[in-house]
Amino acid sequence: MAAIHEGPEFGIGDFVLLPELTLDAFMQNLKNRFEKGRIYTYIGEVVVSVNPYRQVDLYGKNYVDQYRGREIYERPPHIFALADSAYKTMKRQSKDTCIVISGESGSGKTEASKIIMRYIAAVTNVSGQREVERVKDVLILTNVILEAFGNAKTNRNDNSSRFGKYMDINFDFKGDPIGGHINNYLLEKSRVVFQQTGERNFHSFYQLLVGAPEDRLSQMGLTRDTTLYHYVNQGGDPKAAMIDDRGDYKSVVAALKNSGFDPKDIETLWNVIAAVLHLRQMHLERTLLSRVIAAGGQVVEKGLNVSEALYARDAFAKAIYNRMFTWIVGRINELIDPKHSGVRYAGKNTVIGVLDIYGFEIFDNNSFEQFCINYCNEKLQQLFIELVLKQEQEEYMKEGIEWQHMFLDAMAQKLKSERFTCRKLAPADKSLEHNRDFRIMHYAGDVTYSVVGFIDKNKDMLFMDFKRLLFNSSNNLIKSMWPEGKQLVTETTKRPTTAGTDFKNSIIALVENLASKTPFYVRCIKPNEIKSPVQFNDTRCKHQVMYLGLLENVRVRRAGFAYRMAYDRFLHRYKCIARDTWPNFRGNVVDGVKYLVNSQNCGQDVKYGRSKIFIRSPQTIFAFEEARDRKIPGIVLFLQKMVRGALARKKARQLRAMYLIMGCFKRYKMRNYILMIVERFRNVRQTRDFGKNVQWPSPPAVLQGLVDMLKKVHSRWRAHMILRKIPKEERPQWHLKVLAGDLLMRRRPEWGLKRKWEGNYLAQTRENSSTADFVSQINLLKSKDGFTKVLFSSFVRKANKHNKTAERAIVFTDKFIYKLDHKKHFKAMQKGIPFTNVTGVSITQGSDQLIVVHLSGGNDLVLCLYSHVNEERIGELVGILANLINRQYSRDLKLRVENGRIGCMLGDKSRSVIVRQMATNNGPVFRKEGSDLSLLIPSPS
Ligand SMILES: Nc1ncnc2c1ncn2[C@@H]1O[C@H](COP(=O)(O)OP(=O)(O)OP(=O)(O)O)[C@@H](O)[C@H]1O
Numbered sequence: 001m002a003a004i005h006e007g008p009e010f011g012i013g014d015f016v017l018l019p020e021l022t023l024d025a026f027m028q029n030l031k032n033r034f035e036k037g038r039i040y041t042y043i044g045e046v047v048v049s050v051n052p053y054r055q056v057d058l059y060g061k062n063y064v065d066q067y068r069g070r071e072i073y074e075r076p077p078h079i080f081a082l083a084d085s086a087y088k089t090m091k092r093q094s095k096d097t098c099i100v101i102s103g104e105s106g107s108g109k110t111e112a113s114k115i116i117m118r119y120i121a122a123v124t125n126v127s128g129q130r131e132v133e134r135v136k137d138v139l140i141l142t143n144v145i146l147e148a149f150g151n152a153k154t155n156r157n158d159n160s161s162r163f164g165k166y167m168d169i170n171f172d173f174k175g176d177p178i179g180g181h182i183n184n185y186l187l188e189k190s191r192v193v194f195q196q197t198g199e200r201n202f203h204s205f206y207q208l209l210v211g212a213p214e215d216r217l218s219q220m221g222l223t224r225d226t227t228l229y230h231y232v233n234q235g236g237d238p239k240a241a242m243i244d245d246r247g248d249y250k251s252v253v254a255a256l257k258n259s260g261f262d263p264k265d266i267e268t269l270w271n272v273i274a275a276v277l278h279l280r281q282m283h284l285e286r287t288l289l290s291r292v293i294a295a296g297g298q299v300v301e302k303g304l305n306v307s308e309a310l311y312a313r314d315a316f317a318k319a320i321y322n323r324m325f326t327w328i329v330g331r332i333n334e335l336i337d338p339k340h341s342g343v344r345y346a347g348k349n350t351v352i353g354v355l356d357i358y359g360f361e362i363f364d365n366n367s368f369e370q371f372c373i374n375y376c377n378e379k380l381q382q383l384f385i386e387l388v389l390k391q392e393q394e395e396y397m398k399e400g401i402e403w404q405h406m407f408l409d410a411m412a413q414k415l416k417s418e419r420f421t422c423r424k425l426a427p428a429d430k431s432l433e434h435n436r437d438f439r440i441m442h443y444a445g446d447v448t449y450s451v452v453g454f455i456d457k458n459k460d461m462l463f464m465d466f467k468r469l470l471f472n473s474s475n476n477l478i479k480s481m482w483p484e485g486k487q488l489v490t491e492t493t494k495r496p497t498t499a500g501t502d503f504k505n506s507i508i509a510l511v512e513n514l515a516s517k518t519p520f521y522v523r524c525i526k527p528n529e530i531k532s533p534v535q536f537n538d539t540r541c542k543h544q545v546m547y548l549g550l551l552e553n554v555r556v557r558r559a560g561f562a563y564r565m566a567y568d569r570f571l572h573r574y575k576c577i578a579r580d581t582w583p584n585f586r587g588n589v590v591d592g593v594k595y596l597v598n599s600q601n602c603g604q605d606v607k608y609g610r611s612k613i614f615i616r617s618p619q620t621i622f623a624f625e626e627a628r629d630r631k632i633p634g635i636v637l638f639l640q641k642m643v644r645g646a647l648a649r650k651k652a653r654q655l656r657a658m659y660l661i662m663g664c665f666k667r668y669k670m671r672n673y674i675l676m677i678v679e680r681f682r683n684v685r686q687t688r689d690f691g692k693n694v695q696w697p698s699p700p701a702v703l704q705g706l707v708d709m710l711k712k713v714h715s716r717w718r719a720h721m722i723l724r725k726i727p728k729e730e731r732p733q734w735h736l737k738v739l740a741g742d743l744l745m746r747r748r749p750e751w752g753l754k755r756k757w758e759g760n761y762l763a764q765t766r767e768n769s770s771t772a773d774f775v776s777q778i779n780l781l782k783s784k785d786g787f788t789k790v791l792f793s794s795f796v797r798k799a800n801k802h803n804k805t806a807e808r809a810i811v812f813t814d815k816f817i818y819k820l821d822h823k824k825h826f827k828a829m830q831k832g833i834p835f836t837n838v839t840g841v842s843i844t845q846g847s848d849q850l851i852v853v854h855l856s857g858g859n860d861l862v863l864c865l866y867s868h869v870n871e872e873r874i875g876e877l878v879g880i881l882a883n884l885i886n887r888q889y890s891r892d893l894k895l896r897v898e899n900g901r902i903g904c905m906l907g908d909k910s911r912s913v914i915v916r917q918m919a920t921n922n923g924p925v926f927r928k929e930g931s932d933l934s935l936l937i938p939s940p941s
Pocket residue numbers: 051052053054055056103104105106107108109110111112157159160161162358524
């Protein structure tokens with residue numbers, strides 16, 4: 001299935017979708033992506049991985065989360081997507097799956113297999129079972145052990161696996177790992193006795209020499225100096241920048257211990273390595289100088305010549321190491337055997353196999369090893385084509401699509417055809433040496449092999465003497481490694497199978513095993529020879545692309561239909577590009593897909609299967625993808641708008657709810673408070689003071705305003721309750737009395753509260769015998785000056801400018817104050833004094849009727865009210881003035897209440913009026929007293 005994904009990408013994420021398939025276009029895309037750090041690219045579901053040669057931040061938890069459970073094309077190409085796909089297939093469909101990782105040395109196969117293992121470890125055992133965790137730990141620890149004994153520094157890779165590895169991981173029905181099994185192939189044992197310049201023997205030798213404690217080394221008769229030992233010093237300086245032998249020794253010992261190796265066995269393993277080292281150093285002993293054979297029923301000892309002896313020694317060393325390695329793998333298998341691992345092993349269990357195997361190798365001289373390796377790759381490629389063919393056929397059949405894969409058939413045919421040649425068969429080919437070279441046309445290219453050394457390597461001979469020797473070892477572990485040493489010299493020896501046959505059989509078994517599983521492929525490419533994270537060596541990469549058969553891979557995928565997708569996923573992915581499908585298509589899914597295809601006018605390029613749409617050319621996919629890319633920004637904006645709207649609405653709802661709660665709470669507190677008030681004031685109507693002295697409970701802060709208002713309401717109500725007994729016509733009078741009371745209470749004992757206040761006294765005949773004159777004069781003034789009403793009138797005695805007493809009538813209207821001469825028919829003495837001139841009023845505390853009306857202009861009115869009934873009227877006048885000034889000028893009356901002496905201005909001079917009591921019958925009179933005035937009033941009788 002072709003893969004397309006979102007997010008910023010460089011180049012094309014799936015080679016199947018290359019607009020034009022050429023080697024150059026392929027290489028250009030691979031290079032572009034590598035340079036931008038996109039190390040993974042798909043060919044359908046195959047992952048092509050380019051070794052980044054640097055730590056890349058691609059494998060953290062956030063990446064695991066991004067790929068877990070997703071479809072392969074939903075995220076950018078990644079090896080996690082493949083691991084997830086393999087895991088999902090295994091778990092959901094209960095099918096065994098396998099992941100085949102191939103590529104040349106240093107291309108990143110082992111790293112890829114570790115990344116896959118870690119991904120599977122991360123997504124399994126979510127319930128955290130201890131046993132499952134232990135199995136996972138051991139599976140991961142086995143890497144450390146296998147790398148120590150099976151990896152070496154080569155010129156191509158500092159940590160090169162010198163054996164092929166196939167590992168099955170077993171899962172229980174829940175999909176949790178419960179164990180595993182490892183098969184190893186073709187350990188490169190020649191390395192034990194020989195290393196090229198710049199290379200090393202297996203890591204284990206150096207780890208022992210550099211890392212083991214001093215006493216342990218001397219116990220084994222070794223010294224730390226690695227240059228002393230021929231088997232480890234042939235490559236020159238064995239140090240490598242990235243290798244830490246001392247640290248690795250510790251890790252390996254810990255891994256051996258923690259994964260369950262017996263401490264005694266661990267000791268033996270290191271002893272075996274020491275023995276191999278010694279073997280090369282020691283003087284030749286009997287076993288190495290002769291061998292025992294049975295000839296004609298007789299046991300005879302046959303001497304060896306030097307080269308035979310040396311060959312025998314090296315063969316022995318190689319065999320010892322190889323057996324030890326095989327034993328280690330076997331022991332690991334026991335430890336991770338799902339039957340013995342402690343996890344309940346019942347019923348159905350499925351496996352994921354991971355094959356980390358050397359890729360195609362072509363050197364200048366290709367020998368037995370390359371032959372085996374290339375044979376293995378050939379088989380795997382054959383398997384790949386067969387499986388793809390099978391899968392494709394099955395899918396076409398399932399989907400009801402006519403089979404038309406001419407290309408695949410041709411490929412399959414090609415693999416079956418005759419592909420061997422030598423000089424004898426092709427006499428004209430001078431590049432093939434007679435009796436030495438032969439050529440095989442591999443799918444990835446032609447390889448010429450030389451048969452030199454083939455026979456020996458194939459026979460892989462080791463004299464029985466050695467096997468017997470080790471079978472007789474006192475160490476049980478060693479003994480167990482050499483079971484065939486039991487055979488007696490005289491017994492007829494079964495001809496052992498050759499290395500080639502062994503390898504062939506194991507590969508056939510492997511291929512059969514893989515063929516029974518659903519396969520996934522990782523193709524690793526090494527970008528350069530110098531381990532550089534930036535260099536992309538075109539020639540080297542081109543070779544690998546060819547040898548890995550990647551172009552064929554793409555062709556297989558593109559033959560017929562490059563792309564196919566389940567209808568619902570297709571509709572889901574592209575529904576945004578047409579009006580009737582967005583946001584939802586009304587109708588069935590297939591009609592929706594057909595509608596989309598027609599909207600892009602590409603009906604001739606697709607076929608409709610039962611559950612999937614099949615698209616022939618990548619261009620059509622691009623048209624869909626581009627249309628989608630054009631729509632996405634608008635959709636993003638739309639979604640943002642919707643999300644923002646939804647968030648704002650949510651916030652508004654919350655605010656509303658908040659206010660509602662606050663409102664309810666306020667009302668609740670208010671109600672409580674009001675209930676309390678109601679309780680307190682329940683009976684105030686019946687009390688004498690109508691609740692004047694009831695204590696108000698202190699209100700909550702929010703109610704302060706309300707309470708102030710309620711207090712006012714209460715006072716008004718109280719006033720109403722008090723006043724309601726008073727007749728309506730008396731109310732104005734009481735209003736004045738209240739005002740006067742406010743000003744005079746406790747300041748002037750006598751202020752006429754109990755008396756009826758009548759105001760315009762001169763309009764009453766009992767006070768004034770010439771009321772008609774008064775009234776007509778007032779009407780005259782009213783029409784002249786435009787005032788409305790007389791508020792107060794009275795006869796007065798006033799001090800004139802000669803400090804004498806003058807008798808007058810005084811009238812306070814709502815606008816003016818008039819002085820009238822009642823002896824001349826109440827003629828106005830002067831123009832009325834406008835009220836605006838009044839600045840204040842002074843009276844005394846006594847019962848005299850003296851009032852000084854202070855005026856602006858330096859001449860105050862100094863008056864003493866006078867009537868024959870001799871009433872207190874000062875309080876009334878004060879009330880009237882206070883009311884007028886309040887109403888008319890919105891200010892308070894300035895009133896001074898003095899103790900018997902009032903300051904005033906007369907003729908622009910500041911003077912005092914002093915009240916004095918005298919025995920007099922003439923009523924109050926003013927007199928000069930020094931520079932002041934005195935008012936003489938009759939003393940009370
Ligand atoms: N994904 C990766 N991230 C970072 N470094 C990597 C990655 N893959 C490979 N490398 C680097 O490349 C080196 C070689 O990789 P690796 O050992 O996996 O190659 P290989 O294909 O298994 O080689 P061989 O066939 O020789 O065993 C690693 O040691 C590591 O430094």
